[in-house]
Amino acid sequence: MKKVIVIGAGASGLMAAYAAAARGNDVLVLERNEKAGKKIYITGKGRCNVTNDLPAEDFFQNVVHNAKFLRSCIYAFPPERTMRFLEEGGLPLKVERGGRVFPASDKASDVTKCLERYCRNAGVTFAFSEQVKKIELLQSTMFGIITDKRRVEADAVIVCTGGISYPATGSTGDGYVFARGFGLRVGKLRPALCGIVCDGCEPLQGLSLKNVRLSAQCGGRKVGSLFGEMLFTHFGVSGPIVLSLSSLLNDCDLSSVLLSLDLKPALDEETLDRRLLREFDAAKNKQVGHVLETLLPKRMIRPVLAQVAVAETLPVHSVSKVQRAALLRALKDFRLTPRALRPVEEAIVTAGGIDVKEIDPKTMQCKKVPGLYFCGELLDVDAFTGGFNLQIAFATGFAAGNAV
Template sequence: MNSTAKRIAVIGGGVAGLLASLTAAHEGAKVLLFEKMPKVGLKMGITGKGRCNLTNSAPIMDFIAKTPGNGKFLYSAYEKFDNEDLLSLLHSWGLATKVERGGRVFPQSDDAQEVRHLFMDRLKKEKVELHLEEPVRHIIAADGRAAGVVTDKGRCDVDAVILTTGGASYPRTGSTGDGYAMARELGHKVNTIRPALIPLVCSEVYCRELQGLTLKNVTLSVEAGGRRKAEEFGEMSFTPFGISGPIVLSLSDKVSLWISQGRGVKGTIDLKPALTREVLDRRVLRDLEKYHLKQMAGALTDLMPHRMIDTILELAGIPGDLPVSELKKGQRLALVEAMKNMPLTIVGTRPISEAIVTAGGVSVKEVNPSTMESKIIRHLYLAGEVLDIHAYTGGYNLQAAFSTGHLAALSAVKELESE
């Protein structure tokens, strides 16, 4: 390494920090990576349920659309380094990947630890100076520019700083919101953080009674005040505290926002979204004729999971021991309505520590989208989840972190070389 190489401190060894470190080092900078945990890439090692959903195969415009939290801010980052660029890089390092349902890209091995170890090996190859278990407390600014960092071990002078400390979710991986305090200390605005991609808490007792039950091909609708509405089709499950699963996580960003605004949120589950009420009623009639000698609790096994029958009958006001032959038309219509409009009272989200990503963070209005450099402090760059950026599940959040980390590093090196 050239002894005259510019020194860049990267704060945080997550997805954005790892690629920022490798990019800057590859471009000739002397990189010092500070990570407060004993290992780097801990959150990377648990993403995608331990399989690491690296990115998505969708066109980049879809990435923008799938990023409700300031997606348009990412145009420049994606132009410089998109999903194809990421996969080309990973493949050149020897990682085999595969594409699954919804365009999700995973390592062929289904092992997130393989990805983490690959990055660790690259850090050694690029001679990144790794400072583990050394949390950064402050970023030093002098004459309007980042000039160093202060850790528990003292001061370290550098030519530029890249802040990639992540959000406030999964604190056991090191994401505890430290970067917000550092950015705020330098004059940056930090927009209120809240959980996104998070299970929802409901007040209905039947959620607890049905815990562990997964529903497929259903529609979950949510609304606040009867004016703000959203819905998703797919898979969800009941938990001891409420609901979770893919469509719940997709809707949770809106729900989290509405709840933070003090709005009451209601939800409904349509167990048979492919059928109109009239068609479903005819289907119910056929089943009741088929099981006309049974009680109602035993006549609905073809229509829904066995564990749901008592709940649906209770919602419809129908005794489970009522003989099918005694069911009145009004009761049958109430049964149809219960299946098409199963109510949920959403009272909150799980704690932010359980969120897959954090909504809120350092305001992107104070960061140059073309370089990721702070508009307030020169030679300070920000990337990844510390910024007020968040996307839906499917690999979009990791790609945003990779792309912004890459752009921040390239910009830092280029700016320093031009001086």
């Protein structure tokens, strides 16, 4: 029996602690907060999208960075296993649109309760309100863990302290400091799944668009093109497709990013032009701004016309061929001016982190320091929304706990 210390009682820490205890180890979880799972509590708008009901193979298409590194642990602990694990632990689940899995109760706190119950039944001990300050290597595989209250020793340490997003939940980046202390490379931390700051969006604040396509180019290279919903906010844009696109843009210099919004993705240019002609023919004496109401949300009309320098009040019969062509372009290629991503503290996930080359992908053990493991968001892995990030936390946590 080994003495195992797990640092952090978030998604990956609870899973790691359970798996290590289920293997007969003596497990102590040290958590700086007064309770477990503070971040889990706010996931999925309080409903916790625990995983995604996709076959493991499709899972990797939703991983943005280092999908290859995750292959072993996701195949060993795939989404279906997470689902079975939670249901057998007394948490009924339901699958919603896009394979998103939620607790049937719609309560994120039930997920933490289920994980904590597993841990306690397996004999895990918890120490809350105790922050780990330092990890020391005593002998080749013996560690000293210094907290703000005491010093403890362990045969193995599993670090599950999360990224630096939403620091009020307890994840303030301590694990990166521990990793650097052991000479591990830590890649630049960047926001992922966050809003994009854009100029000139204030008049559109609060407007949400459905069934649009948002595309990004960085220095002339196509970065991504996503179809779905988005929202204008006080700072720029947010909403599902913006969040996903931000994860693809966090390696780019935003000043060289071109953001283009296709407001009518279902219609190719030719069909849309025919439609415009039809609408214009049917209302020759009406103002162009008025006629566009059949095609666009009202608040979108002024910015679209401004982009092509056509007055809203211009009668349709006075719209020239050139102006109509420009209008068509603006509907298919409405330009946004991105300035920056929102700060990482506001991002749903932290991209970057511990270089996965430092970590054994089967066990999450640090290659340089046997007995030391890193899991979850701390690693340089991140995925789109849909339950993929929690699945990564569970699978990496399970791999470490099981291996220890």
